[in-house]
Amino acid sequence: MKTKEIKIGNISIGGGNKIAIQSMTNTPTTDVDMTCEQISRLITAGCDIARVAAPNAEAARAIKQIKDFCTIPLVADIHFDYKLAVTAIESGADKIRINPGNVPIKGLDEIIDCAKCHKIAIRLGVNSGSADKNLLEKHKDKNLALVESLLSYVDYFEKKGFYDIVLSIKSSNVRETVELNKLISSKRNYPLHIGLTEAGVPEVGIVKNSVAIAELLSQGIGDTIRVSLTADPVQEVFVAKEILRSLGQKVNGVEFVSCPKCGRCVINLEEIASVVYDHVKNINKNIKVAVMGCEVNGPGECADADIGLAGGKKIAFFKHGKIYKTVEQENAVEEFLKEIDGITK
Amino acid sequence: MKTKEIKIGNISIGGGNKIAIQSMTNTPTTDVDMTCEQISRLITAGCDIARVAAPNAEAARAIKQIKDFCTIPLVADIHFDYKLAVTAIESGADKIRINPGNVPIKGLDEIIDCAKCHKIAIRLGVNSGSADKNLLEKHKDKNLALVESLLSYVDYFEKKGFYDIVLSIKSSNVRETVELNKLISSKRNYPLHIGLTEAGVPEVGIVKNSVAIAELLSQGIGDTIRVSLTADPVQEVFVAKEILRSLGQKVNGVEFVSCPKCGRCVINLEEIASVVYDHVKNINKNIKVAVMGCEVNGPGECADADIGLAGGKKIAFFKHGKIYKTVEQENAVEEFLKEIDGITK
Numbered sequence: 001m002k003t004k005e006i007k008i009g010n011i012s013i014g015g016g017n018k019i020a021i022q023s024m025t026n027t028p029t030t031d032v033d034m035t036c037e038q039i040s041r042l043i044t045a046g047c048d049i050a051r052v053a054a055p056n057a058e059a060a061r062a063i064k065q066i067k068d069f070c071t072i073p074l075v076a077d078i079h080f081d082y083k084l085a086v087t088a089i090e091s092g093a094d095k096i097r098i099n100p101g102n103v104p105i106k107g108l109d110e111i112i113d114c115a116k117c118h119k120i121a122i123r124l125g126v127n128s129g130s131a132d133k134n135l136l137e138k139h140k141d142k143n144l145a146l147v148e149s150l151l152s153y154v155d156y157f158e159k160k161g162f163y164d165i166v167l168s169i170k171s172s173n174v175r176e177t178v179e180l181n182k183l184i185s186s187k188r189n190y191p192l193h194i195g196l197t198e199a200g201v202p203e204v205g206i207v208k209n210s211v212a213i214a215e216l217l218s219q220g221i222g223d224t225i226r227v228s229l230t231a232d233p234v235q236e237v238f239v240a241k242e243i244l245r246s247l248g249q250k251v252n253g254v255e256f257v258s259c260p261k262c263g264r265c266v267i268n269l270e271e272i273a274s275v276v277y278d279h280v281k282n283i284n285k286n287i288k289v290a291v292m293g294c295e296v297n298g299p300g301e302c303a304d305a306d307i308g309l310a311g312g313k314k315i316a317f318f319k320h321g322k323i324y325k326t327v328e329q330e331n332a333v334e335e336f337l338k339e340i341d342g343i344t345k
Numbered sequence: 346m347k348t349k350e351i352k353i354g355n356i357s358i359g360g361g362n363k364i365a366i367q368s369m370t371n372t373p374t375t376d377v378d379m380t381c382e383q384i385s386r387l388i389t390a391g392c393d394i395a396r397v398a399a400p401n402a403e404a405a406r407a408i409k410q411i412k413d414f415c416t417i418p419l420v421a422d423i424h425f426d427y428k429l430a431v432t433a434i435e436s437g438a439d440k441i442r443i444n445p446g447n448v449p450i451k452g453l454d455e456i457i458d459c460a461k462c463h464k465i466a467i468r469l470g471v472n473s474g475s476a477d478k479n480l481l482e483k484h485k486d487k488n489l490a491l492v493e494s495l496l497s498y499v500d501y502f503e504k505k506g507f508y509d510i511v512l513s514i515k516s517s518n519v520r521e522t523v524e525l526n527k528l529i530s531s532k533r534n535y536p537l538h539i540g541l542t543e544a545g546v547p548e549v550g551i552v553k554n555s556v557a558i559a560e561l562l563s564q565g566i567g568d569t570i571r572v573s574l575t576a577d578p579v580q581e582v583f584v585a586k587e588i589l590r591s592l593g594q595k596v597n598g599v600e601f602v603s604c605p606k607c608g609r610c611v612i613n614l615e616e617i618a619s620v621v622y623d624h625v626k627n628i629n630k631n632i633k634v635a636v637m638g639c640e641v642n643g644p645g646e647c648a649d650a651d652i653g654l655a656g657g658k659k660i661a662f663f664k665h666g667k668i669y670k671t672v673e674q675e676n677a678v679e680e681f682l683k684e685i686d687g688i689t690k
Contacts, residue, residue, distance in 0.1 A: 026606040055609045077607065129646030172602040172647070174591040198602040198635065198646065201622045202547070203580065204587050205603075210555035211591035218560070230603040230618040230636070235548065242549050246519040246556035257517040258550075258575040259543040261371040262422065264400045273575040277546045290543065291575070301474030301543065302517070
């Protein structure tokens with residue numbers, strides 16, 4: 001089912017628009033320079049929407065200065081205090097995210113009025129820890145209670161004539177997150193912001209986000225994604241792009257492949273692959289780059305790579321499966337990066 | 346459809362047995378000490394089956410010494426030279442993996458005879474680079490050509506009366522890998538070893554492996570998995586366990602959650618989470634551990650964690666959502682690890 005289209009600053013989500021990639025800064029929002037520097041890196045990586053926390057009035061006011069710099073839509077994340085939401089909106093936030101469960105009713109009314117007046121959307125976002133106690137008693141099922149909590153907030157906003165709504169419902173557990181989003185998407189057609197909460201360090205979190213987000217998107221559920229990692233948020237954007245690419249979607253940037261080193265490999269593949277990946281991940285050209293350990297799986301297996309490197313006593317460079325140059329190991333990486341730049345610049 | 350059950354050393358795969366986790370050493374197989382040390386770490390991490398490359402006779406013979414040490418089934422990876430397969434089998438390999446496309450027919454016959462005699466299974470594994478040229482001409486579709494290549498090898502082995510077969514068909518592309526495995530699983534009921542080839546560095550490869558393996562397993566396709574990463578193979582095992590956990594399967598070990606740091610966080614969450622994760626990832630108890638940046642999402646959102654830490658000017662420790670202790674930031678991590686050991690030892 002097609003979701004409602006909602007405008008967030010200069011982009012639209014839902015209604016069949018492309019899946020927007022979000023991330024959230026982890027700098028103190030009051031440190032405008034640091035926050036803008038991080039947003040700048042997020043934009044370069046391919047982030048479509050940035051979110052900042054506004055835990056106090058100074059942070060909410062800082063949004064004004066950040067907005068002057070930020071070329072993508074900016075979202076303010078608000079908890080507890082409706083006045084922070086009002087300040088954030090008046091400072092120019094393109095959307096705010098609240099958990100309506102931790103804002104008093106009177107505060108919600110103020111937020112709704114202010115958002116209406118400034119014509120911005122609100123994300124109503126609940127997490128599995130925040131189900132209403134009474135509903136939990138009634139349902140005995142945490143997921144059903146959480147969905148009913150969120151629906152009751154949606155009802156309230158609609159009763160007040162507010163419809164520029166984005167929804168999110170998250171858990172740190174993949175199965176719960178998938179079920180929660182299936183439930184909510186069957187009930188309302190507001191755009192869904194999908195992802196997990198507290199997904200963990202990259203080794204754990206990349207797996208959880210990939211499994212949950214891919215499963216939902218492949219069922220047509222989800223309009224904007226936020227990969228959540230305990231890491232530099234820029235990494236969240238690269239992971240998000242890779243998830244979309246894994247689902248067969250066109251994503252700007254280099255497709256990178258490298259083999260697992262095995263007992264046949266005589267080069268320091270892990271380090272070489274890592275250096276090459278760090279170089280290519282910010283290149284905004286749609287080419288495929290391969291870093292291969294040996295001749296067994298090298299040029300032949302990566303015949304569709306636009307450019308590749310294969311290990312050996314000397315390092316072979318290949319294009320579309322054909323070796324065109326061999327170089328000494330010691331200069332190989334530096335030369336390879338130059339070759340890549342040559343075909344992408 | 347249930348696959349055929351095949352014995353690999355002291356375990357069975359296929360036929361509804363639990364999904365076996367595999368990995369492959371990246372040490373020189375001839376360096377027996379180094380290889381055994383890596384296998385030991387793989388076993389501790391939860392690896393069910395280990396594979397080593399046998400690129401030359403010395404490596405194939407080293408399998409005998411490695412087998413003396415290795416308590417899980419050991420697979421030898423062979424390319425080109427059938428004599429290496431024979432040596433590996435005679436040295437005690439519990440299974441061999443070959444790409445029949447790069448072994449001459451006469452060699453295949455020798456391998457079949459030797460494997461029959463030693464009652465071990467053979468994995469016939471093809472990768473997307475190795476489709477037969479003639480079949481590629483015929484089908485114009487790389488996937489169909491590759492599937493027909495693999496089926497022609499299966500036919501040959503069956504004609505020779507050999508049925509202890511495991512199949513794999515891989516690509517570095519997620520969509521291709523999923524389609525290839527769907528195709529092959531609809532044609533034959535031998536156990537399937539699933540995964541990608543050349544999946545890349547962790548940031549890219551964890552995503553690709555997670556999406557492909559989760560999608561296939563959730564459709565009932567796949568009996569054993571190998572996460573392929575350009576990284577320490579031990580990481581492949583942790584990722585494999587996390588994929589299975591994300592699919593709702595019971596997996597031994599600690600479930601770890603941590604929030605993405607945001608502008609509300611006043612502690613060095615990334616470092617703390619990483620240290621705690623490295624400590625718990627080898628603990629073989631089924632508990633849930635949480636590392637949270639602040640009080641907003643802390644104890645409440647992780648009420649189901651057996652033990653957790655939440656940031657603030659002082660660090661709070663909580664169990665099942667209830668704070669039971671606060672400690673100074675400087676001693677927090679060390680004390681928290683002790684608390685974890687206290688409930689797991």
